[in-house]
Amino acid sequence: MSWATVDFGIGRIISLLENETLLLSGVHGEIEKMKKELLIMKSFLEDSNKHGGNGSTTTTTTQLFKTFVANTRDLAYQVEDIIDEFVYHIHVYRSCKNLWRAFHFPRYMWARHCIACKLGVVNVLIQSISDSMRRYSRLKNCQSSSPPIDDGSAKWVNNISESCLFFSENSLVGIDAAKRKLTGWLVSQETQRIVVSVVGMGGSGKTTLSATIFKSQSVRKHFESYAWVTVSKSYVIEDVFRTMIKEFYKEADTQIPPELYSLSYRELVATLVEYLKSKRYIVVLDDVWTTDLWREISIALPDGICGSRVMVTTRSNNVASFSYGVGSRKHEIELLKEDEAWLLFCNKAFSGCLEQCRRQNLEVMARKLLERCQGLPLAIASLGSMMSTRTLESEWKTVYNSLNWELNNNLELKVVRSILLVSFNDLPYPLKQCFLYCTLFPANYRMKRKRLVRMWMAQRFVEPIRGVKPEEVADRYLNELVYRNMLQVILWNPFGRPKVFKMHDVIREIALSVSKGERFCDIYKNGNDGDDDEETTEDCCTRHLCIQREMRPGTIRSTNLHTLLVCTKNSIELPSSLKLLRALDLEESAISKLPDCLVTLFNLKYLNVSKTQVKELPRNFHRLINLETLNTKHSKIEELPPGISKLRKLRHLITFRCNYGQDPTWNYVLGTRVSPDVCQLKDLQVMDCFNAEAELIKNLGNMTQLTRISLVMVKREHGNDLCKSLNKIKRLRFLSLTSIHEEETLEIDGLEATASIEKLFLAGKLERVPSWFHDLQNLTYLGLRGSQLQEKAIGYIQELPKLVWLSFYNAFMGPRLCFAQGFQSLKIMDIVQMQHLTQVVIEDGAMTELQKLYIRACRGLESVPKGIENLANLQELHLSHVSDQLVDRIRGAGSVDRSRVKHIPAIKHRFTTDKGSFYVSLSS
Helix, strand or coil: HHHHHHHHHHHHHEEEEEECHHCCCCCCCHCCCCCCCCHHHHHHHHHHHHHHCCCCCHHHHHHHHHHHHHHHHHHHHHHHHHHHHHHHHHHHHCCCCCCHHHEEEHHHHHHHHHHHHHHHHHHHHHHHHHHHHHHHHHHHHHCCCCCCCCCHHHHHHHHHHHHHCCCCCCCCCCHHHHHHHHHHHHHHCCCCCCEEEECCCCCHHHHHHHHHHHHHHHHCCCCCEEEEEEECCCCCHHHHHHHHHHHHHHHCCCCCCCCHCCCCCCHHHHHHHHHHCCCCCEEEEEECCCCCCHHHHHHCCCCCCCEEEEEEEEEEEHHCCCCCCCEEEEEEEECCHHHHHHHHHHHHCCCCCHHHHHHHHCHHHHHHHHHHCCHHHHHHHHHHHHCCCCHHHHHHHHHHHHHHHHHCHHHHHHHHHHHHHHHHHHCCCHHHHHHHHHHCCCCCEEEEEHHHHHHHHHHHCCCCCCCCCCHHHHHHHHHHHHCCCCEEEEECCCCCCCEECCCHHHHHHHHHHHHHHHCCCCCCCCCCHCHHHHHHHHHCCCCCCECCCCCCCCCCCCCCEEEECCCCCCCCCCCCCCCCCCCCCCCCCCCCCCCHHHCCCCCEEEEEECCCCCCCCCCCHHHHCCCCCCCCCCCCCCEECCCHHHHCCEEEEEEEEECCCCCCCCCCECCCCCCCCHHHHCCCCEEEEEEEHHHHHHHHHHHCCCCEECCCCCCCHHHHHHHHHHCCCCCCCCEEEEECCCCCCCCCCCCCCCCCCHHHHHHHHCCCHHHHHHHCCCEEEEEEEEEECCHHHHHCCCCCCCCCEEEEEECEEEEEEEECCCCCCCCCEEECCCCCCCCEEECCCCCCCCEEEEEEEECCCCCCCCCCHHHCCCCCEEEECCCCHHHHCCCCCCCCHHHHHHCCCCCEEEEEEEEEEEEECCCC
């Protein structure tokens, strides 16, 4: 982490100083002087890093380097705050009309003078640090030493990995099924070379599993030559080849060539090709970090017809999913199930004797401690071994309450921290920031993709890429963290996109300690669990803070916070000292009124008051000129304040609310009132969801960057202007239109710009199916409600090639709904509130990929769809508020239609009685 932080510290300051606004504002003299000195410092460190690597870094050098890291990091923070403040003053001055500029000019000049003085002080500090480093390098010849690695050397981590080759198979737990699967791939009769990838997070047991298979007799007797190679992150390909040759010769009991270490790259490749060309070999490449290795090494591994195999273990899904040829296979390591984890823990902590655990009254605490490991084998085994020497319940409670400290300070858990930190240290710096930022959320918190993306953007973690939206770059970051097994996907949307993420608890604890050390993130949490997290808010230097308990007055002392995330439902009081705040997230908190001082947070880019009792935004809300995201979803805010058009940087405007009042049947989604001048926001991407008004609809087309639009209260008379406006928006991916009442027609035949639409929801009467339905070639979701269509309308949508989810809410008037063909990509279908429906037919060959079928509030339907027996991929059938006849026909083994649904793994029935709503299973 240290080298990456220094690189960030200096690099970040340089990029900040290149801000065009600053260069044009009369302080470029101080800026140029600062940049010159910083570039010299950066070059010095790069040289030190390149010429080091002999592992001889002394304790003195380490401490000096850590001091330098802390100083440059603090300087980066300081410069960032100075520039944020100055850019604000520049904006205020330039936004004044000419008459007022003269009045504000003295104030602007004074601000510029103050900024120049502050930058001058920073320059002196930079010069002082630089002089110290030069002086030390002359005295200690610092160029010969490398910057320290945070937790032990890479060699030590490699030794830990290779020790798996010597584990007793009897000590391993939960590997039998995976071992059978992988062994089957390795000893199969396929003659071409096959690459088998085993992927999982650090400490998940992939190396242990692979080592067990590699040395098993069933594998050994199948191959003629064997080699196990542990690949370091900074491997040299010639050394990898030499290791392979030594392994092959050793296994064959052949003398290693004495000239091996003098052979060139070409000679090493020739030696391997000659030795392996007629042999059936197996090579295990352990802990591979990039696909570059395969590009370099594959030339030396003959791809003949002998049935050779290459096994790759990796933490990266990018590596595991790489195209190694026609014979590629991938196995993803699963974390241990509860019973397997308990068995492994007992083996380590109690020598397999559960009676000892019970006799010492430790089982309750042992299971609570085990929960923190969340099935990670390395953490379970290491923690179990450490606890084997502790016999008192009080000792176990102490460890449980201070697990964060134990992971970072206890030598017995060093292996867990070191192996997991290797994954972290391999991240590029932008991903390091994004990953550490995730530690703000509580343990096991379900982090939503869009929320993370928008908060990262607000913190400037997302690097600008020409021609690519920052939202798309941030999405790439998220995917990369998932591919590297740093974040876990716990929910995918029906379209195959990750939606909700969590961080493994052990990884989070280690990342949180790194984050605190960098003064990056901190947590103020419940004090009754014994952790020390709550103490650190006394430190006024953290940049990002999460409140997880009731805030006392004066809790937040830091004046340079960039994020305040509130994850408590206790009462809170926002301080007025957070002038540099960029992200304020109050989702589900107990706040009911935003303070007026909110509008002074000139740096605020992200504001989330969703699921709160807030009823209105401050009157001068338009002063938040840097705001990019405003989320009032499911709050009490019914109208946005005037002047919203002045927030020219706004990109995401989310105001969706549900109606829980007297008339939920049609107007169950409520829009928010907003001034029509909102259409002046040229950068707006998301507009969800607003009341349709004539002037707003006419000007909607001015916002050509919109990708998501949701409007309610749409009238028939809006149709012509609505279509004209929407036709100007070429990037629209999500469109939702709801008419003012159930009998009001949606007049949308004139819509033409539909090629980009991926999700479409139409609530309102359609006199006919719009002709442009045929053009929805990218549509993945279609929802129709109250459309009053006839059965022939199915023909307009059955051939849509990418349609995955289809929802009919009282959309058809006829008694019979027939799906004769098509729907080849459909996986989910909802049939809801079809009052006239008596029969559903799914003919053979239609919707063959369907996985989930929901039938709700269709009382006239007396049997399951005809042809349901042909849906071989159907996994779930959900019935809700349907007729008793329908349920009786499939309930129990002897029922009339039981044979037609017996292939469906999950059949659930929901019904309501005077005692409440209930779910029952009809599967068995």
